[in-house]
Amino acid sequence: MSIRAYKVLDIKTKKSNSFNLWHDSEVIDFLNEQEGGFLVSLNEDCCGLTCAKVASIKELIKRAGEFHLDKDSIDCLKDDIKGFSDDDYIQYYCF
Numbered sequence: 001m002s003i004r005a006y007k008v009l010d011i012k013t014k015k016s017n018s019f020n021l022w023h024d025s026e027v028i029d030f031l032n033e034q035e036g037g038f039l040v041s042l043n044e045d046c047c048g049l050t051c052a053k054v055a056s057i058k059e060l061i062k063r064a065g066e067f068h069l070d071k072d073s074i075d076c077l078k079d080d081i082k083g084f085s086d087d088d089y090i091q092y093y094c095f
Contacts, residue, residue: 011049011093018076019069021046021094026067031056047095055086 019027031038034056042048057077060067064074080090 051089051091054081054084054088
């Protein structure tokens with residue numbers, strides 16, 4: 001069986017970011033540890049598409065104080081996972 005590559009024509013994102021890869025290093029370290037490679041699919045500038053499991057994001061929200069997340073980021077993360085189960089994944093476009 002083969003896997004074909006298709007050109008991406010459109011990527012839609014929310015207006016506000018959920019977190020910042022350059023400034024929220026504790027968040028990135030946590031997600032990278034939980035997901036076994038959150039950063040793997042990103043390029044050397046940390047740009048590209050990646051994903052995180054809803055259960056990991058819930059844990060991140062629960063421990064927000066440890067990760068120095070502000071209220072806006074917490075609210076964005078809560079909105080990101082609304083309506084999804086713990087086994088689902090949320091895709092992030094990092095740029």
